[in-house]
Amino acid sequence: MKLTDEQLDTLRMLVDNEVTYYETYHEIYDHMVTAIESLDGVNDLQKAYADILEQDFDGHRGIEKLENEHRYKIWQRTSQKKRYIFYSFFKWPGILLPVALAAAYYIGFHYSIFRLFLFLGTIVVTILPFLVINIGNYFVRYKFKEAKASIKSVSINLMAKRIWMYVGWLWLFNLLLQIIPAGRLFTVQRSTSLVIGDIVTGTLFLSAFLYATSVLLVYRNELKERLA
């Protein structure tokens, strides 16, 4: 049997209420239409939908479990891609970037204005991934008229959020090093402890920058795939 446009609209609404992500939406919707059209006849579309949902997907909980498992798999895959890119910054030729940044830090810490640049740079590092990811997602959803979020974007967004947490702890650590008198924590002069603190926070900030860059590169590749 062939479903009417009205029936298809009803199914779209039912599936839309059932799922969270657009990838799942398309698969479940296609499955429902194909399964219902293979029946000899349908008196009650909503009942037919509910029966197929229960038999083939174990009901609402089954769909939720399916999406959670898919999201976890996507998270694993994007994390693996991110790690691969992150580690490439410690091999040739990627290592040129951290070396250049480390040299810039070393020179920069001789100038007091550098701390302001470092602070502003941190703001950029934490905000830029969110801006890029959310603008990119808005563009893709607008282009393809997708009402739902993508599982891949959710995973990458989660990575971007971790940058916030990491940088937050980083600045707290830096603040503590500034406050705690060197005489009580380090058995060296205060000025020396500041240098030690600056090297440590500079290194940690560098890793945050490389992490953010890795996340953006993963997102760029995913965006290219979606637009292809």
Add this chain to the structure above:
Amino acid sequence: MSTNPLLKGTLQTIILKLLEDNERMYGYEITQKVKEITAGEIKLTEGALYPALHKLEADGLLETTSEIVDGRARKYYSLTEQGGSEVTSKVTEAEAFIEQLQTLLKLKPALK
């Protein structure tokens, strides 16, 4: 018989084998094919199938393409090069396991 623990252990092998024989398939098609081949004896639920498909895709053994069919997007699964080379080893592994299982299950202590 619906998807049960015994079947879940070989589900990925079944999917890989079906895709080797059929070039590309979508989810519902795979469940119907299994039902057809086993004359309805094995009913593969989508709740079990899709996680297996997603795992195989995440492992790089499957790739997906989308096509518009009757006004809706349909996701097709097909083997990657890596997936193609894995099929033979996985099928051989499953065959060996089934053989061992048959040997084991035939061992019954004689009661006198």
